[in-house]
Amino acid sequence: MSDKKFYQQFDPVTGQMEWKVVEDVPTEDDEDMIIQIARSNFGDMIYDYDRNERFSDGLKHHIDRIKSEGRNPHVVDIGTGTGLLSMMAARHGASQVTAVEVFEPMAITAEKVVKKNELSDVIKVVHSRSTDVDERHVSKKGDVIVAEVFDTELIGEGALRTFKEGLPTFGKPGCRVVPARGRIWMAPVASKEIQKFRKLPNKRMKAPFDDCPGTGAVFDVQLSEFPNDWFQVLSEPFIAFEFNFEDANSIKFNEEFVREFEASADGYFDTIFFWWDLDMNGTWENIISTVPAQFSDKTVWRDHWMQAIYFLPEGLEVKEGDEVSLICAHDEYSLWFDLPKEEEKMTQASICSCQLHCTLSRYDFYRLNTVDENTDFINFVGEICRNKKVVTFSDGSLIGLYAAQSASHVYAIETGFASARMIQGYSKLNSIMNISVADSIEKFKEELEQHESLTILAEPFFSTSILPWHAVIRYSHLIEGVRNLLGKRVKLDIFPNRARLVCMPVIFEHLWKIAAPVGTVDGFDLSDFDDICQKAREIADPIVEQHSLFEYKGIAAGKPIEVYDFEFLNKLEKRSTKVVNSLEGVNGLVFWMEYDWKKDGRELKTSNGLIEPCEVGESPKWHPGHRQGVYFVPKPENIVKEIEVKVIPGEVDIGFEFENIVKVDKMSLAVGINRLSNSAIIIETYDIETKELVKEEKNSVSFRDCIDEAIAKDGQKVGKIVIFDMIKEAKQDDFQDYGNLVYVKTEKDRRNTFVLPPIRFSTGNWVLSVVPHEITLCHCIGISEDKIIQLQVREYRWIPDYYFDDLLCIPDVLEIKKKDLHLLLSTDMEFLNTDGFQSVTMAEYASTSTTTSVAYQSIAKAKRKVQLKKEQRLNKYIQENEEKLVKKAQDLRDFAKSECGLINDDIRSKVWPVLAETINDQDESISSNDESSSSCSDSDFETAVSSLSMSDDGQGFERLSESSSSLEDLKSHPEWNQVEMDVHRTLARFPPGTSEDERVNLQTDLTPLIVRVLKQNKRFRYYQGFHDICLTLILVLGSENAYRVAKILAHRTIFKKYLTKSLEETAMQDLQLMYVLLFKHNHKLEEYLREAELGALFALSWPLTWFSHVLDDYQQVVTCFDLFLASHPLMPIYVSAAVILQRAKEIYATEKDMAMLHALLSRIPNNIDIPTILEVALRLFAEYPPRMVKTKYLQEYEKECEESMKRHVRVPPANTLSRYSISKWVVAGTMSAAAFYLLWTNNYLELVK
Template identity: 30%
Template sequence: MTFISQNNVITGELEWVFLDTTKYDHEQDLARSAYADMLHDTERNVLYEKAIIKAIENLKKSNNPIHILDIGTGTGLLSMMAARALEKFQIPHDQQRITACEVDKPMAEIARECIKINSLKDRINVINKRSTELDLSNDLDNIPINMIVAEVFDTELIGEGALRTFHDASKHLMIDNKQSIIVPARGTIFIQLVQSNFLQLFHTMNDIENKSLQIPFECSNLAGNSVYDLNVNEIHEHIIPLTEPIKVFNFDFKNINNSKQYQDECIVDNIECNKSGKINTFIMWWELDMDEDGEYKLGTTPIWCTRQQPQWREHWIHGVYYPKKPLNINQGDKVSLYCYHDEYSLYFDVLPFDIKQPMNVSLFLPRLYLPSITSRSAIASFNSTYRRTKYLNALNILLEKSSDTLRCLYIGDGLLLPLLVLTMYEDVELYIVQTNKHLIRTLNQILEYNNKRCHIIDKSLTALTIEDFDQNKLDIILSEPFFSKSLLPYDNLYFYYSLQTCKKFMKSNFISMPCRAKIRCIALEFDHLHKIRLAVKKCCNFKLKPFDDKILNASKIVDDFIETQPLFEYSSKPLSNIIDLLHFDFKEDNRSSTIKQDVEISLIQNGQCNGIAVWIDFELSDGIWLTTGCETINFNQPMQWSTYCKQGVHLLRKPINTPSSLKVSTQFDYQKGHFSFEFHENLV
């Protein structure tokens, strides 16, 4: 038992929490493991088992003992599939051996328990180690393996270290390549050059108000150029393919070449563009040959490139990349694509001409890795026409009536609102409080490029003095509000506490923008998202109750009832009206009080409620509200969620059939800055 300090993102204060840290860390590891979605992936599980059966059938023909290594066993599922296949082919127990390794200690224990309740304890040995740490003599009794089965893949295929994992195991633990089998056998990465103005909104900051304020190129890509992973199937109507899919890398997992330290690069030339448009986005996916013959294939092929309805999954989605500069092309044009991978990541760029592969292509096209200064959601919020319109309307009300020079204080990590103020109103004296060195540098570059000026104060709010404002009291305090440390949408109530701290610098009749806020919610039926928290019970006829008991219990202990999700990526339908939970007035100092409200949500549409979405709306000025969720609903149309921020979600452990209702108790402790939500389910 000990006290730990943690930062409260709403109040901005350090707070001390009394915890059994050993138990908490253990439970947190379990809760974050996120295996449930994989176990609900029927296609994945079926194809793995088919490939395992085929591999063991082929190994049986050699009449040699079979030693299988399951790397990253998780619940032990693949090891149990292997044990069942060995039994199917009547491999004698003294001629078989299964070793399952799992580096995560809590998961290794869960694997042992799952294996035990499925009566396979004597046939599968679980070792709590990385596969790269296994020793042939000490861990494997000097019995080399002749089959590897592993699921060590992510959105980029190689991001979990698959290349080193397979190379190291096949080199140090296998008998030899000819007599051995790896499941899966191979992996292929595909790329497609597309136009997606929607996805561009998450990458490049657009100029303001018909280029009255321009964003210099060096400031335009603040989210960096690492992979943006999302399920593109949900936004396929915003994607225009300009070429056919292109195979760019192929990995034979038995023959990984590490002579280049797991790096490779190439140029794919003569790529024909089958439509006119602008190449501004790359969509990446991959495909696994589960067996050496390529009979069973498992992949993340997007919906427009397959005739089958893709399996929904959260653990493997799609990779989005961006060229250094978008390229306009005409139908029939040919372009070249530069492709690179290191041990864990991928990089792509497009060239507007056919280029023959030089000996060292990197000399011709140096890779440009851009760090992430702000999030992709923050870039999308900067570009949102909806938000810009709301701010402009509110600013017109606040600023146009005054003939005097107004002194404004801006607090927050968003860039849009202060730049709008400087663009629209030359007489405003703007003070920006910002301690992030990268954002300060970016602001200065944008201001210098556009011959604008303001006062940037590199201080914490508590260190401000009246001298920072030239001894002048301020008229307006502004915020988008957006703060980079916020996770949940209502964490941006940090603005309320910032306002209270800065009141001493404000005139008695000061204006606050935003001035009020309200927490809102709606009952939903998700098509798939709820599966990430569903109990598994059985998977491929193996009992996984130990997994359900420990993972779901750990989630209850360490996870908030509300988690964040970008709901525009997940299809759902509304089952209730939008309900207000709590209201806030930013000018009122309620820091010594607690507010609580109970509401009942009536489920008025046919369906099964499996989740509640929660978000916050801000009133910028009288009657002008900015939402972080949705403004209105149409029961006959799909939900239209704000794409520039994430929403909060409470996923019900037991769905509620309609018609029915549920009660929500919401409480906020102003002094501690703590929310609590209680969802009383199945209240008829």
């Protein structure tokens, strides 16, 4: 593969994901695969030992029963993941296991894991979705089905369909399922505190959008960590839903129930806690439960399955003893709840109407409330802003409103559309008149230049920021923009005065598991899974990750220390700081920002990390409204004394390097003990100070005597006693894993062999040791050919200043029976994971120090689950409204304009015809020079119409004629040959992967379709590019529906102009509005292009083909069509402007030359971020509506062009085509564009003649 790697990186300066290129990165063919696996979070689930044991017992229960009946059990594992459950089934005696996995990278990994554990003869991995499997994949049906397809909502990963369709596909009659049943529990709650995660603050000011119910999405959290005084439980928990996974007929995708409960306390019922449990074998004796600690003393920590909170759209005041009814509903993937309403039946989850719940996270809402409650902070803001001209920067903050309470005027720069609406909503509702809102400082330039001084203010907070320091980086960039805009004449008083990045070492109780290798699980070697996951983290994951730490237990292992100081308007420099670990076992470093506010002797500090001081050994209290940064310390280097943190400024972000520093202090010896035989022991003593290794052989001495002697040796402090066995004959392949332990195949006379979990060094033989210093008494297992040995592990402690672990292992041999082996696997044993056996000498191990250096990068997480839920909701909506979809057109438009569009072509085939059918006749509102354009509404659509259209002369309506022309008639049309030629060219280019037969079929259908449309109106003349429109339609809709939609587009939309008038009169005039939008939104960029005399020819094909000619990615094309079919006819112009804005950096990096810029912009990069561009286009549409763009803003732009011409004595950019520009077209490498235009013009002139 190439040594160039493309990846997405968050740019704190812009607040957006940017594509980057990494040079000279070693890659392998499976690199993309391993990155996908690392994103799947399988590892965290594998660390759930309770889950593993419950699944194992469930499988054993059914397999033993089937075998007792004399049958050979066949187990089908749906969604096998690593293959762990399949291997459990094989170990329990399944004669055949079929493991189905749709996620191709995981299926490949499962095959490797199964092979390494020598179970390939029993387990067959099928690479397919379970619903797509047939007899070709599975030769016979299963006796037992096992599936772990659950999420926090239980059903969110498709569990219902998996079991409903999986049972008849994979299972025999009477097939048993693991798990057999599932229940969803809920507890009604009253909580003003938890409502802060949903509601805008309203104590100081009236809050807008009070009627917005929020989104219907659940809030998944570690509920056990929520303080009990945050909520009042209003009744005993009860069951909301029950599912029988062994009965396919009973599983319904859509259900709605009314549950009733008796209130056990007074309160305002507005919140629901819920969790679930699973019956693993049909007896309710073996249960997996996600119950939180507030409702059970048997809670198990998990992060892959959490508890969830649901916010009711409207609450209800209840009294103790009241009977309360609650609607509980679910679809295939989601749950939602509501109080009964007499006037309507609940059919869907609540939908946010204010956009804030779709833009801000739950934690952002909580932060807004905590800031509003911070009287000291708000008073301080009032003092520093009193009677001042203030500029505030934010996206999801009320800082501008707090400043407005005392400032003479506030210029609020809100970089997010929803945030701007929030500020405007508060301002209007509370009559705050001294605040102006815009999305860029440039829009206030004239006003700000009039002032001698300005107060610049921010929390800082931006909703798009990922890690704690991103907001301050963006704030610094915005401050620099103010300085560049206004110059040094205007004095800037900047708050906060100082921003500090703070770090503290911690010992997480559980959170470290999400980044640690899993090693050996339940006796199975998962090292192949570990290898690729750890490699993936090195390749792709940010070295510091974001986590909401108030949900995770831990203790402070050192004091907080400043590791970086952000100085506004100063260049960032590299800095190195040593973080001291006062306690052993550090497995994480936490990063957060602290801000210093100083004015006239008064000081204030704000933090997005600790909310109160924390001493070493105490549990930190983290801010629930912010997410902190976490660096997970690799094991076994987590017991070092110091960690050096190097902060390295990059182009747009800061990076980190971490180096573990070992300090020996009082420990000077490391002793290794190697049993040679029953009577001989070698003691190896390594002096860390002198770096000398001394070997001494002792005869007829016991281990205990040897250890006691070593501890007391020369009165020195000994760090670690390492016990290992002499097994030179054994190869690495002879090592096998069992549970968290390791056993070795040895010769029959090797009766003294004992084996403990591995550690990472050797003195020529394999070194085996036990590591967890939380355990005072546990059991390990050693196995030889003729017996199984139980080993007792005793703990010896020394001073805490050593490098090695503080456990000493002394075997106490007891014989046990093989069938009792599973009893020895203690579930509370947790061993440090290692990278396996490595040939490192004792001296090397004792003196080594490991350095980790990884550049920070952030990769956007996949939105597969979000898309899946949207797809499901769309299908449900269409199904429920199938007979009245035309009346629901506005809802369909909203779906089409939302993120990801209409998701897939199956949905598009149903929705596009409806969107087309309800398009108004827009004949008079297309181009800016139309007389009636001023009367055109800025809304997307005013009124839906049916099959009526304006007649060609515009004098009334007539029905669109349905021509029944034969193929020969169509071929006689004067445009047939040109259309056929263009269609042939298109099918050679698009879509990729199309077979030759499909190409022929498409060509056979497409050319007649286009000509049928042209025959509808004698004034229609084909233009090159209309075939791209029709091709996209036919790919999605099929021939006949594509014709109907294409006919509507040709008669009712902007395409009527394109098909009847010259491009100079239509498309080029419309593209002039693109420059108007750029002029209003980014004047600097527009001026740069205008001074280059670029014109708009490079973008001609964009509106003509709805970008289908310039985008190679099919999904990008159809997503654009989703938006255009659902929007105003000028939306392609808004998207064109958004494309230019997205490429601003490339434009500025290109010489201000027409030919060079034309060559740059005429080609759209393959990796361009179309979803972001469409989002920007919608924002532009909202901020600069078409009516204003075609009138007032156009006049302003034309005036600017005239004044610019006077200032620079140069002609304005050519907004019309000219034969004199052909030479420049050639220079720009776009002769084809010239030909494209001239060909159409010649045809048009012939028509006129």
